[in-house]
Structures are given as structure tokens and as C-alpha cells.
Amino acid sequence: MSPLHQIQIILVEPSHSGxxxxxxxxxxxxxxxxxxxxxxxxxxxxxxAVALAAGATSVLESAERFSSFEQAIADCQLVIGTSARLRxxxxxxxxxxxxxxxxxxxxxxxxxxxxxxxxxxxLTNAELLKCQYHLHIPTNxxxxxxxxxxxxxxxxxxxxxxxxxxxxxxxxxxxxDYPNQEALTHFFxxxxxxxxxxxxIRNDAVMPKLRRLYQRAKLETNELNLLRGMLTAVExxxxxxxH
Amino acid sequence: MSPLHQIQIILVEPSHSGxxxxxxxxxxxxxxxxxxxxxxxxxxxxxxAVALAAGATSVLESAERFSSFEQAIADCQLVIGTSARLRxxxxxxxxxxxxxxxxxxxxxxxxxxxxxxxxxxxLTNAELLKCQYHLHIPTNxxxxxxxxxxxxxxxxxxxxxxxxxxxxxxxxxxxxDYPNQEALTHFFxxxxxxxxxxxxIRNDAVMPKLRRLYQRAKLETNELNLLRGMLTAVExxxxxxxH
Numbered sequence: 001m002s003p004l005h006q007i008q009i010i011l012v013e014p015s016h017s018g019x020x021x022x023x024x025x026x027x028x029x030x031x032x033x034x035x036x037x038x039x040x041x042x043x044x045x046x047x048x049a050v051a052l053a054a055g056a057t058s059v060l061e062s063a064e065r066f067s068s069f070e071q072a073i074a075d076c077q078l079v080i081g082t083s084a085r086l087r088x089x090x091x092x093x094x095x096x097x098x099x100x101x102x103x104x105x106x107x108x109x110x111x112x113x114x115x116x117x118x119x120x121x122x123l124t125n126a127e128l129l130k131c132q133y134h135l136h137i138p139t140n141x142x143x144x145x146x147x148x149x150x151x152x153x154x155x156x157x158x159x160x161x162x163x164x165x166x167x168x169x170x171x172x173x174x175x176x177d178y179p180n181q182e183a184l185t186h187f188f189x190x191x192x193x194x195x196x197x198x199x200x201i202r203n204d205a206v207m208p209k210l211r212r213l214y215q216r217a218k219l220e221t222n223e224l225n226l227l228r229g230m231l232t233a234v235e236x237x238x239x240x241x242x243h
Numbered sequence: 244m245s246p247l248h249q250i251q252i253i254l255v256e257p258s259h260s261g262x263x264x265x266x267x268x269x270x271x272x273x274x275x276x277x278x279x280x281x282x283x284x285x286x287x288x289x290x291x292a293v294a295l296a297a298g299a300t301s302v303l304e305s306a307e308r309f310s311s312f313e314q315a316i317a318d319c320q321l322v323i324g325t326s327a328r329l330r331x332x333x334x335x336x337x338x339x340x341x342x343x344x345x346x347x348x349x350x351x352x353x354x355x356x357x358x359x360x361x362x363x364x365x366l367t368n369a370e371l372l373k374c375q376y377h378l379h380i381p382t383n384x385x386x387x388x389x390x391x392x393x394x395x396x397x398x399x400x401x402x403x404x405x406x407x408x409x410x411x412x413x414x415x416x417x418x419x420d421y422p423n424q425e426a427l428t429h430f431f432x433x434x435x436x437x438x439x440x441x442x443x444i445r446n447d448a449v450m451p452k453l454r455r456l457y458q459r460a461k462l463e464t465n466e467l468n469l470l471r472g473m474l475t476a477v478e479x480x481x482x483x484x485x486h
Contacts, residue, residue: 022390022393025388025390025393026390026393028383028386029382029383029386029387029388029389029393030382030383031383031385054388054390055386055388056386096400097404137400138403138404138407139272139273139403140271140272140273140274140403142274143271143272143298143299144272145268145272145297145298146272147265147268147269147297149393150265150268150269150272150392150393150396153393153396153397154396154397154400157339157380157397157400160381160382160383161340161381164381195473195476198476198477198480199476199480200472200473200476206469209465209466209469210469213460213462213466214460216460216461217456217457217459217460218459219456222452223452223456226449226452226453229443230438230443233438233441233442233443234441234477237441237442237481238480238481
């Protein structure tokens with residue numbers, strides 16, 4: 001199953017049916033089809049919604065209804081909640097690009113919920129606490145009032161971009177495994193030790209440059225093992241007696 | 244002047260005033276304020292436009308009117324045109340992310356036009372030929388009918404992301420200098436020679452991994468020089484006589 005079909009767009013108590021229709025159209029243009037509505041209202045899929053959905057009425061027709069936030073996210077392995085006021089949630093904050101990447105990565109393992117709150121007041125604190133990650137769209141500080149369907153459009157766009165990037169990766173290659181911080185520290189210490197012994201590192205300027213380079217590259221585990229193997233190869237040669 | 248103020252969003256003959264209002268709101272949430280309308284119609288800034296602009300009516304109020312596409316782009320140094328049917332324009336195609344980066348880069352030198360065509364038929368071929376670059380939003384092949392204001396939202400979002408990335412770069416540091424392909428080839432050959440001599444490289448599997456890593460990292464010239472210095476340091480040590 002395509003990862004895109006694992007992703008659920010959840011709108012919590014939207015006020016305007018037009019936003020529901022526009023969100024459906026935004027989703028379908030990016031290849032997403034699963035819409036969930038948390039609402040007791042029966043008029044959210046009215047004529048206005050259908051008109052604004054344009055060619056995406058199929059998304060409205062297949063939309064699932066839930067009477068609570070908990071029920072809407074119950075079968076999802078990953079829940080990402082969106083809100084404008086998230087500054088206190090530093091540790092779990094994602095920008096839209098990371099959100100798209102995270103959603104697509106997790107979609108191979110299970111359902112992913114991308115949750116959008118009420119137009120005026122967003123998600124409640126209780127709802128935000130039930131999300132593993134929190135999405136912050138970095139809007140203009142002077143005017144950050146993004147329309148609900150526009151927020152859905154940006155997030156669905158980033159999901160699609162992450163999905164397209166995944167398609168372009170070589171087929172059948174397992175997802176990369178990344179080293180933890182301890183393994184990276186060992187690698188940097190190993191490098192510093194060896195090149196100090198070689199007389200190449202004589203001041204504090206070299207290691208920060210190497211750290212910056214390899215952190216930017218987001219070293220994969222097999223690459224880290226390769227680089228450590230190269231360090232060890234140099235060490236072994238240095239220890240050999242010369243002819 | 245902030246690069247964002249150099250960027251002009253140009254709507255060519257929009258049909259629906261609501262899209263003009265929504266586009267204004269989309270722009271302002273991302274910090275863009277310059278809207279240009281190519282249209283003879285006098286009803287494009289009607290009540291519907293004002294209602295959908297929400298807190299961005301200032302963008303509508305300062306919108307500039309032009310009676311032709313040529314006049315609207317006359318003072319712009321860079322013109323990027325958007326359209327859904329661009330497959331034949333391979334050489335000048337940009338995706339939204341590259342479009343944001345290109346627009347922000349050029350905005351330090353002059354005005355940049357991001358042009359959006361008519362809702363149903365987009366830009367004419369004659370108009371597209373007057374654009375240096377062409378923006379293609381990679382929508383769902385089964386349903387790519389992105390609303391005009393949604394397209395504006397995605398592009399303005401990518402402009403903002405590129406601008407924010409620029410803000411995060413260290414102040415006063417010159418833009419990084421990147422090595423050419425020849426310098427990279429020298430580095431890879433140097434690495435292969437040394438580690439083959441060390442007995443570490445014994446097959447064809449190692450170099451493609453290293454190439455992939457360093458190409459992904461987009462090595463800067465000073466980093467390449469550092470890595471080559473490390474190779475030379477190892478070589479020198481190997482040549483030294485042992486005690």
C-alpha cells in the first residue's frame with residue numbers, strides 16, 4: 001500500500017463547511033484521500049463543501065466521522081497535531097518539511113494522523129498532549145492567520161514532496177539506519193586522536209569543521225562504519241614495522 | 244530592504260475575486276505584500292475578495308493594476324511563470340522549493356516576479372516564453388487541479404522557508420565556495436589511491452559509498468581542502484622512516 005494511503009487528515013470541529021471542501025481538494029491534489037472529521041454537526045458536507053471540493057468530492061464522500069478526538073486517532077501509530085501556539089512544546093516541534101518526512105517514514109509501519117484544530121482556537125491543550133509531535137508552520141509574526149484549508153494544503157504538499165523523494169531512492173534498498181550521538185562522538189574522538197598523532201591537528205579549528213560537515217551530511221550507520229574502518233586502516237599501517 | 248519586499252506576486256486575469264482575496268491572505272501569512280493584478284476588470288477587489296483576505300486587506304489596498312502582462316513584469320529582473328502544463332519546458336523548470344530559493348537569491352539584486360495564470364487556462368504560450376523560469380507544482384497525476392490561491396500559498400510558503408534559511412546563516416560570512424567537479428574527482432582519486440595502498444579498499448564497493456556521502460554533503464571548498472590535507476598527512480607519515 002502506498003504510504004500516502006496510510007495518512008489520515010483529521011479536522012477537529014471545523015466551523016466552516018467551505019474549509020472542509022477546500023481541505024478535501026487540497027488533499028487530493030497532493031494524492032491524499034483519507035479525511036476524518038471530529039464533529040457532531042451534520043451540515044459539514046453541505047453544498048458549500050461540495051462546491052469547494054471541486055473534483056475531490058470522492059474525498060468528502062469517503063470521509064469518516066468521529067464524535068471524539070480520541071476515537072479519531074485510536075488506530076493511528078503516529079499522531080502529529082498542528083497549532084499556531086506551540087512555543088512551549090519545544091521538544092516535539094516539527095516544521096512542515098520534517099512533518100512530511102516523518103509522516104511518510106512512519107506510514108510504512110502504520111496509520112499516521114495529521115490533526116488540524118478549530119479555525120479560531122486550534123487544538124485544546126488536552127488534545128495537544130495526546131500528539132507525539134507538534135507541527136508549527138513558521139508564519140509571518142505580524143500576521144500568522146493561515147486559513148485552515150491552506151494549512152492542510154502546505155502540509156499535504158510537504159507529505160507529497162517527501163513521498164516523491166522516497167520514490168526517487170533506489171528500489172529495494174532498506175531505509176537507512178542512523179547512528180546515535182554516542183557513536184558519532186566515538187567517531188569524532190577517534191578522528192581527533194589519530195590526526196593529532198599524525199601531527200595534522202594542531203589547534204581547535206579542525207574538529208568543528210569536520211563535525212559540521214558530517215552532521216550536515218546526516219551520516220548513516222554503514223557510512224560511519226566505513227569511515228571508522230578507514231581510521232583503523234591508517235592506524236594499523238602506522239603500527240606495522242617498516243622493511 | 245528585506246528580500247521578501249522585492250518579490251511581486253502577479254495574478255494574470257483571475258476570474259474569481261475570492262481567489263484574489265485568498266491569495267492576498269496567503270501572501271501576508273508568509274510575509275509577502277506586493278500583489279499585482281493583470282486585468283481590465285474593476286470588480287476584482289469586491290466584497291468577496293475583502294472577506295477572504297481577512298486580515299490581509301492591506302495587500303489588496305496596495306495592489307497594483309496593469310493592463311498587460313508585459314507592463315506587470317517590466318521592472319522585474321527575474322520572472323518565474325507558473326503553469327500546470329509545462330512538460331515541454333524541461334530546461335527552465337523549477338519545483339516550488341527551488342523556486343523559493345531562486346526567488347530569494349535574486350531578490351537581493353532586484354525585483355522578482357512570481358506569475359500565476361488564469362484559473363482555467365493558465366498562462367498563454369506567449370506569456371510563458373517571457374518567463375526565464377517555469378514553476379511546476381508536482382501535483383497528483385490523477386487530480387492536479389490546484390486552486391489558484393492554494394498555488395500562491397505553496398509558493399509563498401517556499402519563498403518564506405528559503406528566506407528563513409537565509410536568516411539562519413551566520414551573519415557576515417561570505418556565501419560558501421563550492422569545488423568544481425574536477426576538484427571532487429581529484430579528491431576521490433586521491434582517497435582511492437591511498438586506501439588501496441593501505442589495503443583497505445579491495446573491491447568496487449567502497450568508492451561509490453564515499454562518493455554518495457560526500458556528494459550528499461555538498462562539500463564546500465574549504466572542507467575539501469581539509470579532507471585532502473588529511474589524506475596528505477597520512478601519506479607523509481607512511482613515507483617517514485621508522486625509528
